[in-house]
Amino acid sequence: MKLTSLRIITGDIKRLVQFLEKVTNLPAQWYTEDFAELASGTFTLAIGSTRTLSLFGGEIAQPASNKSIIIEFRVENVDDEFERIKDLVGEVVQEPTTMPWGNRSLLFRDPDGNLINFFTPVTPEAIKKFS
Secondary structure (H helix, E strand, O other): OOOOOEEEEEOOHHHHHHHHHHHHOOOEEEEEOOEEEEEOOOOEEEEEEHHHHHHHOOOOOOOOOOOOOEEEEEOOOHHHHHHHHOOOOOEEEEEEEEOOOOEEEEEEEOOOOOEEEEEEEOOHHHHHHOO
């Protein structure tokens, strides 16, 4: 089994896709006005409007109500990324902080309130894990 993508359902797809393009520096590929993807060599983040829910059978998801998932991106230098995006981000939950497991982490929310973590491995153990 291979995890292929994560999908966010949103009530304002244009706003969310534009935000994600800016913070990730990845261009979105739009397939319809209700569905776009941001892809790199290692992941795909799909964004669908609430209108796509009807294709799955109706009200199966509720936008802007995530309270349990953190979307994580490993970055070259989390402190540099914080400087680059701090004016784009509405809510910074945690400025860059070194965590007990060896990653330096920046936690913020996207316009729908989803948590996003930018992190950089900084201890020898964490660096080895991601080598």
